[in-house]
Structure formats: structure tokens, C-alpha cells
Amino acid sequence: MSLIEIEKHEVEEERHEPVRIRGLPFFPHFLLREVVVMCLIAGSLILMASLYPAGLLQPADPFNTPTPIYPEWYFLYVFGFLKFWTWNIGPIEAKVIGVTLPMVLWYGLLFLVPFIDRNPSSDIRKRKFAVAMGVIALLGILYFTYFSIVHH
Amino acid sequence: MKLEDKIFKWFDDRFKLKELLTPIIKHPAPEYAVTNPLYCLGGIAFLCFLILVGTGVFLAMYYKPTPLEAYKSVENIMIAVPMGSLIRSLHHWAANTMIAAVMLHMMRIYFMGAYKKPRELNWVVGVTLLLITTTFGFSGYLLPWDQLSFWATKIGTGIAGSIPIIGEYISLILMGGTDIGAETMTRFFAIHVMILPITIAILLLMHFAMVRIQGISGRL
Known part of the structure; x- marks a missing residue:
């Protein structure tokens, strides 16, 4: 009985083998790409923030409805x-x-x-x-x- | 032995750093995930989140969540506080970019079919994260207490309030009364700087842990 079980197990393991995919190690390959992209995005955000600062309109007035009102x-x-x-x-x-x-x-x-x-x-x-x-x-x-x- | 090696060894002797770090460092990332820029979107959203935490802590130091003081304190940040304008604008831009990145990330997952077995629950956590990110935007919109934030929040709470059955309670919990006032401000502030950050941190941990356990889904 036990012999059959072991055989079964081995067959199953073999079948799972080809599913594995080619990969590059997380460090440095994946992380390097990530850091480059993050630098680009952080730089663009600082650029946009300095060129187009966040707005501030008139103080809130509950008795005066402005037009138009846009949500986000x-x-x-x-x-x-x-x-x-x-x-x-x-x-x-x-x-x-x-x-x-x-x-x-x-x-x-x-x-x-x-x-x-x-x-x-x-x-x-x-x-x-x-x-x-x-x-x-x-x-x-x-x-x-x-x-x-x-x-x- | 160099100094940095000595320092590393000191910590390694006590915390077994090598055992802990090696599986993270050596963990293979699929080749297509490294070469295809579409796989950056989640990371971009996370970067925006980190920037938002940093700039948000700075803003919270100067901001005063009362109807009388809020507008003046934001004006003060924009005019008088050194780098205040840049920090607030960065918070604004990172928030909008984060929402765009989360939406695009979700579109990639959808069209690549990456939510399928075994990743169903990670999709559910992801949609919750989108919901939390937009709630962040909604609660943050009121805080400057200018005309736009006041009236947009009035419409927003009105819309949430007309959902059948639960809407009434949602708007009562959000506004702390029947109209937008001091109660609403402190509630939105507490939601924006305490409740949502804790929730999003826990969900992000779950999101990343599931990616780590299940791996990145492949093939378009």
C-alpha cells in the first residue's frame, strides 16, 4: 500500500514541474526597475505641484451657492x-x-x-x-x- | 572586515537577518513582470500612498479642524509656512495620481484576467482599497473649508443620503447632524487622518502578503 502511495506522490510532483515560469530575482532586477519608475513619478509629482499648486477659493459660505460646483x-x-x-x-x-x-x-x-x-x-x-x-x-x-x- | 560588514554581522548574530532577507531578495519575479511597464501601476499607487503619508503628517501639524480656523490655517500653509505650498500641492497631486493609478491597476488586472482562482480574495481586497482611496479623496475635499469643498460635500453627502435604507444613517454618521458644520469637520478630519489610514495600512499588508504567497499572475 505504502509503495503505491509513494509512486502516486512522485507522479503528481512531476506533473507540477513544467508549470514553473522563468523569473528574475526580486533584488536587484525587479527592485531596480521599481526604483527607476518611482524616481520618475516622484519627480513628475514635484514638477506638477510646483507648476500647478493646489487651489484655494473663497472661504465656505453656507448661504451663498456658487456655480458651477464640481465634485472630484x-x-x-x-x-x-x-x-x-x-x-x-x-x-x-x-x-x-x-x-x-x-x-x-x-x-x-x-x-x-x-x-x-x-x-x-x-x-x-x-x-x-x-x-x-x-x-x-x-x-x-x-x-x-x-x-x-x-x-x- | 569592513565596518558595514561588522554592523551587519552584529545584527545578524542577534536577529538572523540572512535567514530572513534571503528569501525576499532571491524571490523570483516573473520576467514579463519586470519588462512590461503595465506591472508598475500598483507600485506607483503605493509610492503615492507613501508620499501622501509624509506630506499628510506635515499638513496635520499646521491644520486646525474647526470652521473658524480651517480656512485660515490652510491659507497660512499656502502663504507663510516654509515650503507649505509645495507640500500641500504635492499632497493634492499625489492624491489624484494615486486614484488614477489604482483605477488603471484594476483595469490591468481585469483585462488580463489576473483575478481568477486562486486570487479571488485579493481582487475583493483590491476593490475595497479603491473604495477607501476614493473615500480618502471625499473626506479630504472638505478640509480646506472653501466654497468648493463645502458645496461639493453638501452634494456628496446628499447623494449618499438618498441611498435607500442605509443612506439616512450614512449621512447622519458622516455629518454628525443634519447639516455640515463643526461636527462634520472633526468627523471628516478623524476619518481622513485616523480611521482610513489604519484601515488602508491593514488592507495593503493583506494585499501584498497575498501577492507574495500566490505570486504574480502571468500571460496576457
Whole structure:
């Protein structure tokens, strides 16, 4: 019995062997590339900070609404979708849908991506559906960002 | 024996540094991850995080989180404090770059299918990190207490407040009342400089530990 078990084990080990990939040691190869990129980014950030300093407008005045008010650029799509969606569905108000869809549903879907996409292949040609969904989501975000700027 | 070797040996005798460091230093990184610049995006986000911690600690030394003092203290940072303008602008630029880098990093992971088994949970932690990064941006936006920060926060809390069922509580917890005021400021300040940094540090550790254990996913 034990002999058979040992044999099985050896066969399994052999099968796992070719999965290994060629690699370069973390130090210095990987780290060197990382440090070069980090220096470039840090330099660019200092350059941008000196050329375009962070702004400071008038002090906050709760009784005087300025126009236009823009949220941070990464929230514009939520803002845009809220303006885009003007249809009530049954008893649910349009405003509630306009807020819930881009925040709750969108992030919920993002969290669940690995559990929805059960396709084991990581070859881009064999994941047409996932790639198409990704491109649609991306275009949607871009469109609603654009929408929020135009329809201000 | 050179001085640095002596120092290294002193620590090595006591903490077994060689045993600890060798697997990290020798750990192989896949060749495509070293040559393809798309694999830099996560690292860029992390660099931005480090810059944000550094500049943020500096800003916290001069900033006063009350409606009466906040604007004046930021103005003081911009005008009077040596290098204050540069540090605050660097904080601003690093924050925006970090969000862009996190988003692009997520797009790379998505389109390369790198979230698949066994990396499902690392994707979930990653999406949480994106959520925390944008919450950082949202809470930091109010702190200068200028017209834009006040009114953008008013709209933002209004939007969060109209989520069904939980929205009411979210806006109450965020604002500490029914309107944006002194309570909101101290809450946003506490969220921005204490709650979120601790949370993001823990999640980053988990994120990196999982990459280390599972390795970098390969092949486009």
C-alpha cells in the first residue's frame, strides 16, 4: 500500500514541474526597475505641484451657492448618472435609482467579478464576454463623466 | 572586515537577518513582470500612498479642524509656512495620481484576467482599497473649508443620503447632524487622518502578503 502511495506522490510532483515560469530575482532586477519608475513619478509629482499648486477659493459660505460646483473628477460619473436617469420605475423614484445604481450596484458587481466570471482561461481571446463587459463598463463611466460636465 | 560588514554581522548574530532577507531578495519575479511597464501601476499607487503619508503628517501639524480656523490655517500653509505650498500641492497631486493609478491597476488586472482562482480574495481586497482611496479623496475635499469643498460635500453627502435604507444613517454618521458644520469637520478630519489610514495600512499588508504567497499572475 505504502509503495503505491509513494509512486502516486512522485507522479503528481512531476506533473507540477513544467508549470514553473522563468523569473528574475526580486533584488536587484525587479527592485531596480521599481526604483527607476518611482524616481520618475516622484519627480513628475514635484514638477506638477510646483507648476500647478493646489487651489484655494473663497472661504465656505453656507448661504451663498456658487456655480458651477464640481465634485472630484472620480465622482463625476455618479453625478452624471444621477442627471441622466429621470425615469421612475413603479413606486421607486428616479433619484433613488440614479444614486443606487452607480454606487451600490456598480460596486457590488465589481466586488463579485471573480465569482461571476467562472471562465478559467486568462487568454484574452478566450474571454470575449468578460472583455466586452469591461469595455462597456469603461465606456459607460467615460460617457457619464462627459454627461456630467456637459449638462451642468 | 569592513565596518558595514561588522554592523551587519552584529545584527545578524542577534536577529538572523540572512535567514530572513534571503528569501525576499532571491524571490523570483516573473520576467514579463519586470519588462512590461503595465506591472508598475500598483507600485506607483503605493509610492503615492507613501508620499501622501509624509506630506499628510506635515499638513496635520499646521491644520486646525474647526470652521473658524480651517480656512485660515490652510491659507497660512499656502502663504507663510516654509515650503507649505509645495507640500500641500504635492499632497493634492499625489492624491489624484494615486486614484488614477489604482483605477488603471484594476483595469490591468481585469483585462488580463489576473483575478481568477486562486486570487479571488485579493481582487475583493483590491476593490475595497479603491473604495477607501476614493473615500480618502471625499473626506479630504472638505478640509480646506472653501466654497468648493463645502458645496461639493453638501452634494456628496446628499447623494449618499438618498441611498435607500442605509443612506439616512450614512449621512447622519458622516455629518454628525443634519447639516455640515463643526461636527462634520472633526468627523471628516478623524476619518481622513485616523480611521482610513489604519484601515488602508491593514488592507495593503493583506494585499501584498497575498501577492507574495500566490505570486504574480502571468500571460496576457
